[in-house]
Structures are given as structure tokens and as C-alpha cells.
Amino acid sequence: MSDFNPYAPPAADTLDSGRQWGESDDRGGLWRERFLLVMDRTATLPVDRCIVCDAPATGRPLRRKLSWHSPWWYLIVLFNLLFYVIAAVIVRKTVAVRVGLCDLHRTRRRRWIALAWSLVLVAIGVLGFVASNPVTDATMATLMALALLSLLAGGIVGIYGPRVVTAKQINDRYAWIGGVSSKLLDTLPDWTGPKYHG
Ligand SMILES: [Zn+2]
Numbered sequence: 001m002s003d004f005n006p007y008a009p010p011a012a013d014t015l016d017s018g019r020q021w022g023e024s025d026d027r028g029g030l031w032r033e034r035f036l037l038v039m040d041r042t043a044t045l046p047v048d049r050c051i052v053c054d055a056p057a058t059g060r061p062l063r064r065k066l067s068w069h070s071p072w073w074y075l076i077v078l079f080n081l082l083f084y085v086i087a088a089v090i091v092r093k094t095v096a097v098r099v100g101l102c103d104l105h106r107t108r109r110r111r112w113i114a115l116a117w118s119l120v121l122v123a124i125g126v127l128g129f130v131a132s133n134p135v136t137d138a139t140m141a142t143l144m145a146l147a148l149l150s151l152l153a154g155g156i157v158g159i160y161g162p163r164v165v166t167a168k169q170i171n172d173r174y175a176w177i178g179g180v181s182s183k184l185l186d187t188l189p190d191w192t193g194p195k196y197h198g
Contacts (some may be wrong), residue, residue, distance in 0.1 A: 029043025029044075030043055030045070030188050031188050031189050031191035031192075031193075032186075032189070032190060033176065033190070033191040033195070034196075035185070036168055036176045036177060036180070036185075036196055037176070037177040037178075037180040037184070037185060037188065038174055038175070038176055038177075038191040039095070039097075039174065039175050039177060041170070041174060044098065045097055045100075046100065047061040047099065048100055049100050050101050050102035050105055050181065051099040051101065051165055051184070052105045052164055052180075052181055053181055054183035054184060056102065057100025057102060058103050059101070059106060061098040061099060062098070062099050062106075062164065063096070063098050064096075064098075064164070064165070065094050065095075065096050065097075066094065066095050066165065066166060066170075067092040067093065067094040067095075067170075068092060068093055068094075068167040068168065068169060068170040068175075069088055069091045069092040069093065070091070073087055073091060093167075093170035093172075095167060095175040095177075097165065097177070099165060101164065105164065109161075109162045110162075112157060112158075112161025112162045113158065115157055115161065116154045116155070116158030116161060118154075119150045119151070119153050119154030119157060120150070120158075122147075122150045122154075123147040123148070123150040123151040123154065124147075126143050126144075126146055126147040126150065127144075129143065130144065130147075164179060165177050165178065166179055168196060169197060171194070174194075176196045
């Protein structure tokens with residue numbers, strides 16, 4: 001304990017235990033800007049209520065790493081998709097959140113994930129069929145297109161279906177989060193800092 005400092009703020013464990021909804025009025029680090037929740041990137045979201053609909057949360061909170069980058073970076077897609085992916089990984093800002101979910105929204109999320117995997121399996125099945133059966137060129141082209149489409153659909157469903165909350169903007173200190181229940185937003189103080197640009 002040689003580095004003990006009596007003047008230091010409470011250590012990280014108070015931050016990690018989370019500010020439970022309804023436990024106190026302290027929702028430090030959380031505000032509302034219209035339909036978005038603004039959070040200090042080190043703040044914690046309430047986990048005893050579903051973040052989507054405000055029903056009592058069940059099961060373990062969901063951990064998500066939300067990322068965002070300026071929409072201008074999408075322009076790179078016009079030139080090269082790979083360059084865009086590399087640029088996005090480098091320039092994106094991320095925020096780690098833990099959110100509560102009710103049974104309904106947990107189940108809905110799982111269904112989207114199951115659907116995404118099903119589409120991927122369909123693609124694999126079709127490719128397997130093509131590889132192990134003699135088919136005409138025309139049939140093969142059709143089946144390959146079907147497999148590719150199924151794979152693409154699986155990817156899109158897998159990315160967008162299970163999302164519960166999304167980062168709409170992140171700067172060095174704050175994150176703007178969309179998809180949050182309006183009932184939670186109603187309990188938060190109004191945000192008076194820099195505005196959401198979207
Ligand atoms: Zn819910």
C-alpha cells in the first residue's frame with residue numbers, strides 16, 4: 001500500500017459495481033439529448049431494466065462494445081472496400097457498455113442470431129451440394145449465386161438484427177447512444193454540452 005493516497009477519489013470498484021437504476025438519484029455521467037442517451041465514456045448504464053423497453057431485466061447484463069466513426073469515412077468505400085475496412089478499424093472510436101435486457105428482447109436477439117447462422121449454414125449446404133454433385137454450368141452458377149446471397153444475407157442479419165443499442169456519435173469524452181427506452185431517457189437530465197451532429 002505504498003502508493004496509498006487518502007485524497008484519491010474512490011477506486012475503480014465503485015465505478016464497476018454500476019449505478020443501479022432506482023438505487024439513488026445519482027445517474028452521474030448520463031444525460032438525454034432528444035431521442036439519444038449521452039454518456040460519459042466511463043459511466044455505466046442501469047442494468048436492472050431492459051434498455052429497449054424498460055421492463056424488468058432478466059439474466060445477465062449484455063456486454064457490448066459499440067463503435068462509431070465519422071460518416072465521411074464511408075466515402076472511401078467508393079474507391080476501395082478494403083481500404084475502407086482498414087481505415088474504419090483505425091479511426092473508429094469505441095465505448096464499452098453493459099445493458100439490461102428483458103426476456104422478450106433477449107429472445108428476439110437470440111432469434112436474429114439463430115437466423116443469421118441458419119443463412120450461413122444454407123450457404124455452406126449449397127456449396128457442399130455443388131462440390132459433391134455433378135451439375136450443369138448454368139445450375140452451378142445459380143447455386144453459387146444463391147450461396148453467396150445467403151451468406152451475404154446472413155452477414156447483414158447477423159450484424160443488424162441482434163443490435164440493441166448503437167453508438168450514434170463518440171468523441172474523446174462522451175458517447176451518444178441510440179435505441180434506448182424513452183422511459184429511461186425521461187429520467188435523465190438534459191444534455192447541455194456539444195450537440196449531436198447526425
Ligand atoms: Zn425489453
